[in-house]
Amino acid sequence: AQSVSQHNHHVILSEAASLELGCNYSYGGTVNLFWYVQYPGQHLQLLLKYFSGDPLVKGIKGFEAEFIKSKFSFNLRKPSVQWSDTAEYFCAVTAYGNNRLAFGKGNQVVVIP
């Protein structure tokens, strides 16, 4: 079964700083990769996803992620964060043909104005 690791569970940074959240998965086959965000009091929302093609994926709100197959990684980046990016970020993976998402533990990101 696939599993997902996210490091640095709590991240605190100032507005305009750059953000990078690491995500590593363990599964040897074809995968579909996702980043979800959960703003305080809200539901999980899809930020971006990778299925195939260009490994650099652009999502909503200025986020992007890069799939590096050799490193089993799908790191999330944003060059300049805003206070409104304060949220919890979850990396998730499904194996091709599998109907379940495996989530990482999440990164709690706090952006200080």
Place this chain on the structure above:
Amino acid sequence: EPEVTQTPSHQVTQMGQEVILRCVPISNHLYFYWYRQILGQKVEFLVSFYNNEISEKSEIFDDQFSVERPDGSNFTLKIRSTKLEDSAMYFCASSLERQGSGAGNTIYFGEGSWLTVV
């Protein structure tokens, strides 16, 4: 944007009681899911449902859990006899296509139902 809605948002129940969590998936979606997140832990898959039957379930989804689509719009999760360790946030989700189909499918989540078992 269409949404998955869940009720109740919070529920406190006594150990041993039955609980039903309700969800209204997005109307044209065909696949439905329940996930849960125990405080401080990962979001975990419980079950997926398609064509009025369970298509996949995890080890967590034992005999005390059941799911149902009673009327073509609601999708419910029943916990027959709750235990303290069932305290968690339960997320309902739906998708138009099967996850992992490679078709760029997106799964939409509800806001969650907080269940506290005392």
